[in-house]
Amino acid sequence: MENNDRRKFIKKVGMGAAAIGAGIASSAVPAMAKEKTYRWKMVTTWPPHFPMLGESADKIAQWVDEMSAGRLKISVYGGGELVPPLGTFDAVSQGTVEMGHAASYYWAGKCPAAQFFAAVPFGFNAQSINAWILSGGGMKLWEELYAKFNMKPFLAGNTGVQMGGWFNKEINSMDDFKGLKMRIPGLGGKVLAKAGGSAILMAGGDIYTNLERGVIDATEWVGPFHDLKLGFYKAAKYYYYPGWHEFGTAFELMVNLDAWNSLPDDLKAIVSAATYKSNIWMLSEFEAKNNAALRELIDVHKVQLKEFPKPVVKELRKLSTEVLEELAASDPDSKKVYEAFLAFQKNIHAWNKLTEEPYQQLKNL
Secondary structure (H helix, E strand, O other), X not given: OOHHHHHHHHHHHHHHHHHHHXXXXXXXXXXXXXXXXXXXXXXXXXXXXXXXXXXXXXXXXXXXXXXOOOOEEEEEEOOOOOOOHHHHHHHHHOOOOOEEEEOHHHHOOOOHHHHHHOOOOOOOOHHHHHHHHHHOOHHHHHHHHHHOOOEEEEEEEXXXXXXXXXXXXXXXXXXXXXXXXXXXXXXXXXXXXXXXXXXXXXXXXXXXXXXXXXOOOEEOOOOHHHHHHHOHHXXXXXXXXXXXXXXXXXXXXXXXXXXXXXXXXXXHHHHHHHHHHHHHHHHHHHHHHHHHXXXXXXXXXXXXXXXXXXXXXXXXXXXXXXXXXXXXXXXXXXXXXXXXXXXXXXXXXXXHHHOHHHHHHHHOO
């Protein structure tokens, strides 16, 4: 083909493609507009629009709306607005609402094995729990577990490594946990109870008042950014680290299975994409903002930052293993998930020993 002929041919092809594209675009918009619009409700365990956690729920709804061109609209309700904060699981399971945003360790009494998909004492950090759930077989186990409750789970966020909590007395030995009333959920709470304390579960919005009034002696929540905003420094003297109980707490979006199965495939893909975006968005927010908040707590509010003594951490780790083994022995689902958890932990720790640990050492040279 001569050059002039080639140019004419390319021009014709380009014009034809443009015409086809315009035709597709003009016909696709009306077709999409005629498709069914879904209106869903999402309830959460967080106060309305609570920074990062409640915001994550709001953003998922926003992103789904944008990506679906308004075909799936989600109304978000904070804890207590439609159902109690800790009523989220039942509301989604029973189909009262289509979605719920929470942390799975809140459902220990209903589904003990769910705790593994939020945080395990001395367990995974954010990077590792993402790897386990998304690429290491954890999601399949989680889906099988929640299917029994007519729900489908998604990862929807992570706090990163948390702080050890706020205390009104120093923790110098394991004896200091005896009789201690502490707000701490999940498996960490079971470890505290084994150490002689009392683990108390309460919604985030109730913590400060109960700490100030002495209903509880200590609390953990997340980390400096939230703890500063919630004002815990006004009600407790000592701020401890590390967060042995939650090295990287994952958050969930629960979807009622009947509602999920009613969606067309493209809307299912959009919901999934929104949770992936929320997962990395939340972790990035915490990582970017925690240290500045910590400096304000120390420099402005004169918080006493304390490290748990090494013998205390060692004993807590021993008790954590006992708690996990007892859980696995008492519940078949927990046994199955725990065995998979341990296998992946062995795998990821072997890799981290060659990668993450030397990196941390190099930073201190």
